[in-house]
Amino acid sequence: MTRLSGWGRTPVAECRVKTARNARDVAEALSEGPMIARGNGRSYGDPALSRGLTLSMAGLDRMLSFDAETGTLVAEAGVLLADIIATFLPRGWFPAVTPGTKFVTLGGAIAADVHGKNHHRDGSFRSCVEWVEVVEDGGAPRRIDRHADPERFDTICGAMGLTGVILRAAIRLRPVESAWIMQETIAAESIDAAIDIFEDNLDAPYLVAWIDCIGHPPRLGRSILMMGRHARAAELPPRRRRAPFDTPRRLPLRVPFNLPGFVLNAANLRLFNALHYEMGRRKAGVSLIDWDRYFYPLDSIADWNRIYGRAGFHQFQCALPLDTARAALSQMLDDISEAGTGSFLSVLKRFGKGEGRYSFPFEGYTLALDFPAGAHSDALIERLDRITLDHGGRFYLAKDARLSAETFHAADPRFAALRDLRRANGWADRFTSLQSERLGL
Amino acid sequence: MSKSVLILGATSGMARAIARSFAAEGHTIRLAARDAARLEPDRDDLVTRYGVTVTLHEFDALDLESHEAFVKGLPELPDIAVCAVGAMGTQEENAASPTIGASVMRANFEGPAAIFAHLANAMEARGSGTLVGISSVAGERGRASNYVYGAAKAGFTAFLSGLRNRLAKKGVHVVTVLPGFVATAMTEGLDLPERLTAQPEEVGAAIVKAVRQEKNVIYVRPVWRIVMAIIRAIPEPVFKKTSL
Numbered sequence: 001m002t003r004l005s006g007w008g009r010t011p012v013a014e015c016r017v018k019t020a021r022n023a024r025d026v027a028e029a030l031s032e033g034p035m036i037a038r039g040n041g042r043s044y045g046d047p048a049l050s051r052g053l054t055l056s057m058a059g060l061d062r063m064l065s066f067d068a069e070t071g072t073l074v075a076e077a078g079v080l081l082a083d084i085i086a087t088f089l090p091r092g093w094f095p096a097v098t099p100g101t102k103f104v105t106l107g108g109a110i111a112a113d114v115h116g117k118n119h120h121r122d123g124s125f126r127s128c129v130e131w132v133e134v135v136e137d138g139g140a141p142r143r144i145d146r147h148a149d150p151e152r153f154d155t156i157c158g159a160m161g162l163t164g165v166i167l168r169a170a171i172r173l174r175p176v177e178s179a180w181i182m183q184e185t186i187a188a189e190s191i192d193a194a195i196d197i198f199e200d201n202l203d204a205p206y207l208v209a210w211i212d213c214i215g216h217p218p219r220l221g222r223s224i225l226m227m228g229r230h231a232r233a234a235e236l237p238p239r240r241r242r243a244p245f246d247t248p249r250r251l252p253l254r255v256p257f258n259l260p261g262f263v264l265n266a267a268n269l270r271l272f273n274a275l276h277y278e279m280g281r282r283k284a285g286v287s288l289i290d291w292d293r294y295f296y297p298l299d300s301i302a303d304w305n306r307i308y309g310r311a312g313f314h315q316f317q318c319a320l321p322l323d324t325a326r327a328a329l330s331q332m333l334d335d336i337s338e339a340g341t342g343s344f345l346s347v348l349k350r351f352g353k354g355e356g357r358y359s360f361p362f363e364g365y366t367l368a369l370d371f372p373a374g375a376h377s378d379a380l381i382e383r384l385d386r387i388t389l390d391h392g393g394r395f396y397l398a399k400d401a402r403l404s405a406e407t408f409h410a411a412d413p414r415f416a417a418l419r420d421l422r423r424a425n426g427w428a429d430r431f432t433s434l435q436s437e438r439l440g441l
Numbered sequence: 442m443s444k445s446v447l448i449l450g451a452t453s454g455m456a457r458a459i460a461r462s463f464a465a466e467g468h469t470i471r472l473a474a475r476d477a478a479r480l481e482p483d484r485d486d487l488v489t490r491y492g493v494t495v496t497l498h499e500f501d502a503l504d505l506e507s508h509e510a511f512v513k514g515l516p517e518l519p520d521i522a523v524c525a526v527g528a529m530g531t532q533e534e535n536a537a538s539p540t541i542g543a544s545v546m547r548a549n550f551e552g553p554a555a556i557f558a559h560l561a562n563a564m565e566a567r568g569s570g571t572l573v574g575i576s577s578v579a580g581e582r583g584r585a586s587n588y589v590y591g592a593a594k595a596g597f598t599a600f601l602s603g604l605r606n607r608l609a610k611k612g613v614h615v616v617t618v619l620p621g622f623v624a625t626a627m628t629e630g631l632d633l634p635e636r637l638t639a640q641p642e643e644v645g646a647a648i649v650k651a652v653r654q655e656k657n658v659i660y661v662r663p664v665w666r667i668v669m670a671i672i673r674a675i676p677e678p679v680f681k682k683t684s685l
Contacts, residue, residue: 017629021454059454059626062482062483062485063486063489064482064485066489073489087489
């Protein structure tokens with residue numbers, strides 16, 4: 001038995017773990033009883049923990065082919081986006097959609113149907129997936145093509161591994177001319193102003209805002225918006241133009257142990273957020289920034305999840321419809337302010353049209369917050385759940401560790417259909433996670 | 442300069458990582474194992490990631506008669522040969538059944554030594570080459586918990602050391618690798634201490650470096666040098682009563 005958790009480090013479960021190294025291992029694991037596939041453990045809560053078998057896909061980490069004409073990569077599910085970038089960025093290709101960490105597996109990205117800073121233009125991860133190969137029972141893996149079998153394709157993306165084990169996939173990469181991002185930073189005095197800026201800049205390829213979620217107005221809600229696009233080689237300074245895919249090495253940092261609670265106390269959080277805002281405000285304007293710092297600022301700090309100490313932390317992420325987002329966000333900020341439990345990192349993004357039967361994003365705004373685990377945060381997060389529900393919002397399973405089945409289904413009636421589908425196909429007996437049990441999926 | 446690297450026992454997780462480390466340096470890779478068709482995804486992976494030439498070769502470490510033909514059948518005598526052949530079994534089975542125990546000894550010692558004997562002779566005749574043998578810290582001192590495996594690895598370690606001595610003036614270098622704990626299929630489910638457990642990628646990187654620097658004996662994580670020095674130093678009357 002192995003003690004496992006998600007990236008939020010809570011809950012922790014004793015799991016029976018095996019590592020799959022080929023398709024046969026997956027079929028064998030399935031024959032042993034209920035299981036769930038686990039990628040690199042970067043979902044925050046309990047979707048990759050199981051009371052049955054937790055099957056690590058780490059051994060299925062081979063890239064199988066690349067078509068340089070179309071940018072199509074075929075790879076096994078355990079390949080990390082970090083490996084894909086290391087291999088293909090020097091050849092001029094980048095993932096078409098990427099979440100805020102590059103340490104996710106291909107299979108995990110599809111199962112959670114992750115999104116990035118370009119959802120408003122490019123959609124979620126599923127939009128770059130051509131086909132997936134899935135093990136759904138003891139039989140041979142089945143290839144599911146997005147065009148040939150859109151129904152079944154839809155039951156994979158966003159279904160959190162509860163409808164089959166993703167073995168391989170073909171994804172399309174995006175051609176880029178350099179490893180650099182042309183970033184434009186704008187400071188916004190309030191969340192309302194931030195939303196105005198979002199709506200005025202929907203043509204920006206990448207768009208994200210960091211929000212100050214500490215303290216009280218006028219600090220609370222002020223934001224730094226970061227727009228970005230892949231820089232063309234010709235836009236680089238001459239010394240970079242010769243090697244447009246070379247970027248400076250970053251010093252590897254590591255949080256060596258669980259930090260004691262006082263490190264992230266209210267005063268330090270305020271200081272951090274004030275500095276962050278001030279730096280963002282001063283840097284406002286256009287600058288070149290390398291891909292790693294732009295897309296994955298936290299990846300440079302290994303084990304950053306330890307900053308919350310032993311108890312771990314909760315991520316709260318909701319999606320809110322366009323027409324209610326302003327009201328919901330301002331109410332959320334009020335509640336956060338009142339609770340005095342600031343969120344260390346708070347991120348706002350604009351979603352474009354939603355796709356897929358079980359995918360999280362739909363047109364509107366998405367807010368991600370994190371809070372140290374504990375009773376004080378729980379009360380606040382439950383209020384945020386309520387505001388989300390009242391405004392027609394929905395929750396992100398990749399972040400969730402604590403929603404009640406009732407709240408989840410009230411917000412997202414689509415998943416009742418998934419539950420029925422799982423029962424009808426026998427998947428409910430084969431694929432179970434602590435999350436699927438908690439949420440009655 | 443691109444060299445050719447032969448990986449024997451290429452299906453293991455450790456071998457996969459070793460092959461990647463050499464391929465990342467631009468070397469041509471020859472993957473050899475029983476049922477070599479299983480290695481097709483590994484070949485595709487190396488080609489896709491590193492754009493190097495990779496070929497697959499049928500090789501059975503236990504079929505000693507086939508070794509000579511195997512070496513002759515390779516596209517060329519490799520510049521570097523890595524032997525990652527091995528099998529641990531469980532100590533209970535190895536101890537209970539002398540036949541199973543003997544097969545573990547053959548897989549970890551007899552087979553690897555036999556193929557290296559062929560390669561060593563050919564490399565000696567050519568006057569160049571590097572042999573890398575993956576042995577084990579388990580061979581440093583026999584312990585109740587896995588002495589059958591350990592005895593075989595002890596034999597292989599001694600064989601490598603003798604081979605290194607013999608070939609030292611013939612332009613052929615021999616590297617002995619004692620990886621310590623490595624997170625692979627072989628150790629899955631064992632409760633290994635994190636600080637002592639290397640990831641397969643670390644083994645790959647350590648071997649590439651050892652070959653470049655012509656190291657003789659490497660432990661992948663330096664802490665193992667200390668651990669094993671202590672374990673070797675414990676007097677036998679004390680050691681026999683421990684459970685390590």
